[in-house]
Every structure is written in structure tokens, then in C-alpha cells.
Amino acid sequence: MAVKLFVSDLDGTMLPNKSAVSRENVEAVRRAAEAGVVVTIATGRMYEAALPVARELGLDVPIIAYNGGLIKSPSGRVYEEHPLDTQLARDIIAFCHARDWYIQEYSGGRLRYAAACAESRYYENSQGVPGIAVGRDGMLVHAAGNCKLLLVTAGRAETLARAEELNAAFGMSVDVTRSADTLVEIVPKGVSKASGLRTLADRLGIPMEETMAIGDAYNDLPMLRSAGKSVAMGNAFPEVKEAADYETLTCEENGLAAAIYAYALGMGAEAPVPLPKRDI
Helix, strand or coil: CCCCEEEECCECCCECCCCCCCHHHHHHHHHHHHCCCEEEEECCCCHHHHHHHHHHHCCCCCEEEHHHCEEECCCCCEEEECCCCHHHHHHHHHHHHHCCCCCEECHHHCEEECCCCHHHHHHHHHHCCCEEECHHHHHHHCCCCCCCEEEECCCHHHHHHHHHHHHHHHCCCEEEEEEECCEEEEEECCCCHHHHHHHHHHHHCCCHHHEEEEECCHHHHHHHHHCCEEEECCCCCHHHHHHCCEECCCCCCCHHHHHHHHHHCCCHHHCCCCCCCCCC
């Protein structure tokens, strides 16, 4: 299978932390582009947080942001946008606040939360994005135009419990997923990285069987299952590895670059970042 479109997750796949892309990953992406492969990003991050990475990679291809909620080019052209219904967003925010759960929103490309706290600081530090404390009423005022809402939790058990409660209350209207053991993501029903991948492939005139996706977390699973071929990072969750066609090195070992060379470009032993002998 010739790979014409290669889509990569960011956190835990291309980026080990914040927004620093390794020299090896940048070089691999550029070599793929030179070979005629369209390379882009699919992330749960807000578009504004993914844009500096796209620029560092030299990409001018639409970015899939908010887990498929927005497809937008680095030059600012919006290809597709799926905001949550405004009243539904208000209901979810109120539901979380009534339980004293931390929740944040992203309308207008700005990160907002009710009050600064350990959860907001954790997210800001991990993403390199500053937020604004607007109070609980302010969260409701800015409920329109959110492609995603996000909860930060204390860990896996709390994440699973809160995701289950949200699904029970709003599962008919939204999809609830996890991008990490401490993050619960809420998007409109039917929106995912997979839907973003299908839309982008269609826009570019590339058959799905000529697409490849790579990721590490639960919110990557729909995309990995929809792509023509899929790659799990060496640091991926077990369920992600089980679903993928291939496995690469960890994020810290530049597994993205290794996957591009081995699976997208078919370079094998000639690759600058070869896979280990245990490669499946």
C-alpha cells in the first residue's frame, strides 16, 4: 500500500512534552513531504496550541484539532467545524460544576475555566497554553462555539468514573473519550479524529486505504481503526497497541520518525532512525 496521507497525533506521539519537536521528527516529516506524502496533525489540542508545531514542521496542510471538531489550515482557512450545541454545553458545564469537577472550554480559541487551580495549572504547563479564569457564570456566557469541553482529573479511576457519569447523562448527544489517564474529552456525537481523517482524505482526493495514522491514546483509537494502516507508539496504551497494525519506538526514542521511514517510506534498514529487531 502506497501511503499518500500520514496523520500523526501530537502529545505522546510527536511531542514528549509541551511543543518541542525533535530534530529527528522534523527531518522525517520533511522527507516524507519531499516524497509526495501529505503529512498533518490530528490532536485533541486546540488549534492555537497545534499551530506552532505545524509551523515548526513546515506544514501547510489542514490541522485536525479538538479531536476532529475543527479542521483548519495554518493559513487560517476553516474546512470544517463542529461546535457543541450552546445549551448542551451549558448543561454539561453546570453538571460538572454542581459536582465540583474541574472543566474547561475553548470558545473563540481561548482556554477558559472558572478559577485557577491545580488542574488548570497542570493543563497550562503541559500544553504551554495560558488560560483565563472567568468564574462559573463566565463559563456559561462563553458556552457558544466550543468544539470540545475537557475535564482534568486526579487519575485513571476518577477519569473512568466521571466519563461514565457523563455518558449516562449526555451520551445520546456527545462522545466522551480519554486522551490520557487524567483527561476526559467531550465532543459532539459522531465527531472524532476518525471523522476528521475521513473528511480530510476526501477533501484531498485520497482513498482511505492510502492513509496511515499514528497515535498512543484512547482518543486515537477511532482514527487508527479507520485509517488504511495504523501505527501504535511504543509508549501507547495496551488497547491502542492491540488495535494497530504496527508498533514503533516510544515518543522519547523518536518513534514517529522511525514509523515514517519504515512504514510510510518503506526504507527499512536504510532508515536514519531504524526500528529495533523486535519490530512486529
